[in-house]
Amino acid sequence: MPVSNVTINDIARELKVAPSTISRALNNKSQISEKTKKLVRQKAAELGYDINLVASSLSKNKTNIIGVLLPNINRYFFSQVVSGIESVAYDKGYQIIIAQTNESLEREIEVTRMFNSTRVAGVIACLSVKTTDVSHLEKLKKNGIPLVLFDRVDYSLDCQKIIVDNFDGAFQAVSHLIKIGCKKIAHLGGPSDCKVFQERARGFSEALEIHKIQLWPNFLLATDLTHEDVRGVFSMWMTAPQKPDGVFVAGSDAGLMLTKMAVEAGIKVPDELAIVAFGDEPANEYICPSLSAVEMPGYDMGRTAVSQLFDAVEGRYAGSGTTVKPLQLIVRRSSFKRE
Amino acid sequence: MPVSNVTINDIARELKVAPSTISRALNNKSQISEKTKKLVRQKAAELGYDINLVASSLSKNKTNIIGVLLPNINRYFFSQVVSGIESVAYDKGYQIIIAQTNESLEREIEVTRMFNSTRVAGVIACLSVKTTDVSHLEKLKKNGIPLVLFDRVDYSLDCQKIIVDNFDGAFQAVSHLIKIGCKKIAHLGGPSDCKVFQERARGFSEALEIHKIQLWPNFLLATDLTHEDVRGVFSMWMTAPQKPDGVFVAGSDAGLMLTKMAVEAGIKVPDELAIVAFGDEPANEYICPSLSAVEMPGYDMGRTAVSQLFDAVEGRYAGSGTTVKPLQLIVRRSSFKRE
DNA sequence: GTGAAAGCGCTAACAA
């Protein structure tokens, strides 16, 4: 490993000026003549100089790195968020370091510690489903590292939060099912210890109540939304005395699985069973029948999150607040209007 | 912003020992008594000390950050690769900073410069389709930053490369189409200036040749695989005197689009038109008919790439070489055996 | 086994 990097001292020596002059010139500071500025830039280019951001960061006590913490980068929603974050960060000259928790609190804590050690300029996070205690994130604040939460947030944390209205999305979805004529509507829900899933379940219940639709036993289930869960719940429903004629599924993967199982079991979707999922992804458009879903604006949420983070990083505004992004119900064949 | 971080000097002062002792204790160096080691750790925990990696990196002239450069994080394959990279990096105590090129060479150059300035420990990259000149990547090498390329590689670069055998994958796919009885097979190809797509086209041609299948005019097309491209090609094929009865599509997105268009046009897939795509993703399993595809092992490629990068970073082995990952043809309904 | 001191490359007072 050669590691023969040019430093500002090299440039300074060649030009017979002080290193600080080089620094000023390269950073476009005001108190410097255009002439030397040009001279310095020229020589820097000639020697192939690239600033050492490690040294710069240490000196300024501030990096140009944003830490992004999320459950899994390979889930569609999260990859959309990351893409949004990266696009804005890039324009601002920031870099993003990403880490997955795999829904493990222990790992979330470890990553947060790492971000802290890296002295990231700020952190954007989506909490793991298991996260109840948030002291690890509070420590960031204590160290002067701004935090923005998205999707799975914790209200006890004093920071900006970007969310969707899970209650409303669920309410919309279920109201839609009711409108197209479903009478026996079930909810395949997510982990009950996670707020977003609680809200979705609440939206489901509320919609039933308002429309005076009966809730049958075992029609409101909290699961981990794994393949096994979906399979188990589906077979239970299909062998029960009361079968649902409409299902609101709390996650997009589970929605796809359920739709596929139903079709394979010979059930007519949507006629015998209408399905709407929370969370849209490309497969929803392709599955047969195509799957209705409440679409979460991941890319946009990412962009907003990082913009708000920059407000804090750059000292413009660092308050606490919640941005609620609009949700859109996309009606496809799996819940297309019957009579 | 409080920014009241504890340093090793604080610990040293409290313990009335030298900062170097703290450093040694915390880094588990050999020349230090267990007693002070324990003492130091205890005090560090008590004060809530977290190492400042910026300072550490500057001092060691080496960061614990891996730069990952790829076209788009929100494409399934790439998100899989990143996930694989992150999982291994995390275990090694490294962080990953990711950047998207959006298939822009200019941006690829800019990001590379940035990685260089960040003094990343190494870089893992998938070149943009537009990348022909690779001097920006050569500069990394010159600066002692190891590089590993994956998927879209450049053989003039002296580094490890992780790829799939695009020729073979295409050959397999097309041979399969031939085996199930297709006689008029077409190829919806990708950008012709990109090696991987050239190889896929070559595999297509070779399979036809070997099996003595005629190549009809306009049956071997290079496109950008956009929605418009797919639509245009599809309608051209369907209105031509000779319609294909089998198509090998160079990308998974385009494969999904084509399948959907065919079904919507009332064409029986696979009976009238069999389809196989290069690249698998979740939607392939769900689309109706489900879409056959050559599966690229993204997660595994990511893990291998980063492992090889560590070999170079940690000075074990830094040669040049190519790892070819196995490709698997997954046969689904879109090309299921007819008689 | 521990301390003293230099230095990683840069920035930012303070002087001139």
Place this chain on the structure above:
DNA sequence: TTGTTAGCGCTTTCAC
């Protein structure tokens, strides 16, 4: 406008 100087927080020789 430019130079001098003192760090940023850590690691690492070199002494003791």
